[in-house]
Amino acid sequence: MTWFEQLAVFVAGIAAGGINTIVGSGTLITFPALLAFGLPPVTANVSNTIGLVPGSVSGVIGYRRELVGQRERLLQLGTASLLGGITGAVLLLTTPAAAFKAVVPVLIIAALILVIVQPRLAAWVKRRRGEDTPAPAHGGPILLVAVFGTGIYGGYFGAAQGVLLVGLLGVFVHEDIQRLNAVKNVLALIVNAVSAVIFIVIADVNWQAVALIAVGSIIGGQLGAKVGRKLPPNVLRAVIVVVGSIAVIRLLTT
Numbered sequence: 728m729t730w731f732e733q734l735a736v737f738v739a740g741i742a743a744g745g746i747n748t749i750v751g752s753g754t755l756i757t758f759p760a761l762l763a764f765g766l767p768p769v770t771a772n773v774s775n776t777i778g779l780v781p782g783s784v785s786g787v788i789g790y791r792r793e794l795v796g797q798r799e800r801l802l803q804l805g806t807a808s809l810l811g812g813i814t815g816a817v818l819l820l821t822t823p824a825a826a827f828k829a830v831v832p833v834l835i836i837a838a839l840i841l842v843i844v845q846p847r848l849a850a851w852v853k854r855r856r857g858e859d860t861p862a863p864a865h866g867g868p869i870l871l872v873a874v875f876g877t878g879i880y881g882g883y884f885g886a887a888q889g890v891l892l893v894g895l896l897g898v899f900v901h902e903d904i905q906r907l908n909a910v911k912n913v914l915a916l917i918v919n920a921v922s923a924v925i926f927i928v929i930a931d932v933n934w935q936a937v938a939l940i941a942v943g944s945i946i947g948g949q950l951g952a953k954v955g956r957k958l959p960p961n962v963l964r965a966v967i968v969v970v971g972s973i974a975v976i977r978l979l980t981t
Contacts, residue, residue, distance in 0.1 A: 732764045733939055740943020741950070744782030748789060748912060748951030751889015753779060755838060757940055758886065759973055766933055768828045772819070773930045776885060777923040778937040782944020783916035789952020793909035800900075800910060805917050807871045811878020812918035816925040819883045831884060832975045838887035839968055839975075841894075848894050870899040874914065881918035889915050 728736070739760040743753030754775060761771035787794075794801070819827065841848075873895050881888040892911040893904075900907060926932060 728764055728935060733935070736760055736764070736936060736939040737943045740778065740782070740940035741947040742943075743779060743940070744785060744944030744947020745951035746947070747779065747782060747889060747915065747944070748786030748948050749908075751892065751911070751915065752838060752841075752887045753782070753944070753947075754884070754886040754888075755835065761933075761936055763973075766936065767824065768831060769819070769824050770931050770933055771936075772827070772831075772884060773926045774933040774936040775940060776919055777926055777932060778940025779944050780916070780919050780923050781941045782948040783912065783919050785945045785948025786912045786952055787909075787916055789949055790905075790909035790912055793903075793906045794913065797906065797910060801913055803871065804874050804910065804914055807875040808878040808881075808914040808917040809921055811875040811880075812882040812921040813925070815879040815882020815884075815918070816922040817882075818879070819922075820925070820929055832979055834880075834884045835886060835975050838890070839972065841887045841890045843968060848890075867899065870895060873899075878914075878918045881915065882922045885919065885922075888918065 736757070739757045743757045745753075746756065747753035757775045757779065758771055761775055762768065766774065822830075874892070877888060877891045877895065880891070889911055892914055893908060896902075896907040896910060897904065
């Protein structure tokens, strides 16, 4: 990479780390950047996943106060995320590169739709949480299965994994949204970390891209935890949609 490309990937890592801590979907910033600078889709996805792990750790640390008292919930849901992440990572590495390139535009479009409808989803979650119907303390078996499925998606690609998790947690767990966001960060970290371990051992990794994204995402994770709640959500969504759309166009025309 040229110095300009390295700077761009580093800045994308900062943005992705912050976005992942706040809502998820940071992959829609870094993955297109790596594609733009010539990395093959699978290598870009693998390198991106590994690079974002330190940022996920940073985000979890930033939300550590909201995690107090949620140990049992994290153990239950974290196990589902772990198993799902392993399954998704194995699927990625056993899927032909051509098949991955064909399915990624569909996954990105689905992720972008999730980002766009997030305000309505959040409003529906708020109404759902306002109901008086009792719910299992940790979401019950349906949530476990859904988190496992989200882990498969996260291990395979991962964009908007956080959006999915926040939506699911908000529906099935009666808890403050900031505490649920903290849980989301832990679950996403588990999926990314287990996928990263598998990728390091088996896959082709661009370590320069990993290092740039890792350092940037650590900074972004802290920024996201501290000032993320003050950022205009519509601006954030607009940036994600624009960058993600560029990624789809690039994938479909190369």
